[in-house]
Structures are given as structure tokens and as C-alpha cells.
Amino acid sequence: MAVEAVSDTGPLIHLSQIEKLELLKIVDRLLIPLEVKDEFRKGGSLKKLRELDIIEVKEVKGTHADSAGAMSRKFGLDLGEAGAIVLAKKKGISLIFTDDLDARRAAMMRGLEPHGSIGILLRAYRDGIISEEETITAIRQLHSDSSLYLTSDLTKRAVEAVREFSEAE
Structure with missing residues (x-):
């Protein structure tokens, strides 16, 4: 069974900064909201992101976009973080990558399983991807x-x- 996750911008930027973005391949499919792609463009290289064939950019629209906006205001999240949580719930994906404490709390309140950059590194090690x-x-x-x-x-x-x-x- 394919392992899927949704990510906000934090882990993408942080792993890119230490040149370990490829470790996101601990999952078979990684969805990111369009807002995350836009945020990453400001803090990282889109070329690096495009090189990961597991990433799919999804637009959060309609009532889901409204939900993301409301969550953003309620929890003090940016739209990428809120969009990632809404996208995970919409797609039935329980695994979400975020380094933001407020986003982790909001994700857990919605029954999601948040993991940050360190968690990604640990999983890559346990899976034998890195030493x-x-x-x-x-x-x-x-x-x-x-x-x-x-x-x-x-x-x-x-x-x-x-x-x-x-x-x-």
C-alpha cells in the first residue's frame, strides 16, 4: 500500500536548507497546497521541488478554502499550514508534515498525525535511506x-x- 502525506512549507524549506529534500521520499506520494508551493518559491528552489516526482500540487477551493481561511484565523496559521490540514482531511490522508507547533496542535485536533523535519530524518534512517x-x-x-x-x-x-x-x- 502506498504511503501518502500532505506537507506545509516548513519541512520543505528546512530540509532544502540542509540539502536533504530528497528524504521526503519516505512517502510514495506527497500532496502540497498551491499556497505551499508559492511560499516555498520565496524560501527555496522550485527546481529542487520539481525534481521530486512524488509531489503533487493541489488547489484548495470552494468550501475547503473557506475552512482553511477560518482555521488560519482561529489558530494563527498561515494559509499554507491551514490548507495542508484541510487538504489532508479532504483526501483522507492522516500523515501531515509540519514544523509549526500551532499547526501540529490543529492537525492533532482533527485526528491527523503530524511529523516535522526531525521526524522525517528519523523515519528515513529507520527505513535505511540514510546512515x-x-x-x-x-x-x-x-x-x-x-x-x-x-x-x-x-x-x-x-x-x-x-x-x-x-x-x-
């Missing part, structure tokens, strides 16, 4: 080289999770 060393380096790069706000404590815990997984194998 332990590459994963730890990428986590540290997210902390030091990307615009994602990560505390030193969260970075340390993520590195420990990688090492614990290695020891458990």
Missing part, C-alpha cells in the same frame, strides 16, 4: 544551518533517539 552518521549530521545541521528553531535539548534528544535505535537493532 546513522548522516542522520546525526543532518539533525545537527537542522539546528545550526536551517531557519528551523530547534533547542539544543531537542537536538540532543533526537541524536539520542538515533543512537538508541541503532543499539536496539
